[in-house]
Amino acid sequence: MLAEAFARSAWHEPNLRQSLKGVRAKHAAWRPAHGRHNIWELALHSAYWKYAVRRRIEGAKRGSFVLKGSNFFTRPEKRRATEATWRADLALLEKEHRALEQGVRRVLKTNPSRKLLRTLYGIAFHDVYHAGQIRLLRRLMER
Numbered sequence: 842m843l844a845e846a847f848a849r850s851a852w853h854e855p856n857l858r859q860s861l862k863g864v865r866a867k868h869a870a871w872r873p874a875h876g877r878h879n880i881w882e883l884a885l886h887s888a889y890w891k892y893a894v895r896r897r898i899e900g901a902k903r904g905s906f907v908l909k910g911s912n913f914f915t916r917p918e919k920r921r922a923t924e925a926t927w928r929a930d931l932a933l934l935e936k937e938h939r940a941l942e943q944g945v946r947r948v949l950k951t952n953p954s955r956k957l958l959r960t961l962y963g964i965a966f967h968d969v970y971h972a973g974q975i976r977l978l979r980r981l982m983e984r
Contacts, residue, residue, distance in 0.1 A: 843945065843961060846968035847938050857887060857968040860975040861934075866927035870917050873981050880978050881916035881927065883971050884934050889914070891937040894964045895944040898957055907933060 845851035848858040861884060869881035878886070885908070892906045908914050916922075916930070941964070948957060 842965045843938075843942060843968075846965035846972075853969060855972055855976060857972040857975075860972040860979075861931065864927075864975075864979070866922040866924045868979070868982060869927050870922035871978070871982055873978060878913065879916065880975050881922070881930065882913055883975055883978075885914045885916065885930055886912060887968060887971050888930075888934040888937040890964060890967055891934075891941045894960055895937070895941045898948045898960060899944050 846856055848856055861880070864880055866881075869884070870879055872879045889906060889908070889912060893911075895901070896903065896905070917926070945961060
């Protein structure tokens, strides 16, 4: 389920990675209105929550996410967005997803509890939810 919500082909398409495919930095930085999140921020938000879930299920300490802060991270407007910084943040999302998958494999071997499974459902649903938001933002940009 984690793989389908993030990258593997799924009946509900698109998944999170497919929603981000082909998005350029200037589009990732576009905001539908002042004070609203952009695609870039949603991608980093998803990376952060993958980290947070992994930290919770592994019992690790808080504060080790690569970026300062939590939940949402302000990312540049169109005029300051670069492809290199956008690609680096997409790579962070991929890295956190892989780390979560590895953490899940380790924890499932020793503690396949209902609480763990409920948490995993939650993070998978989180990806699907934000994939839909990103698709909507992409459509709004076309107007």
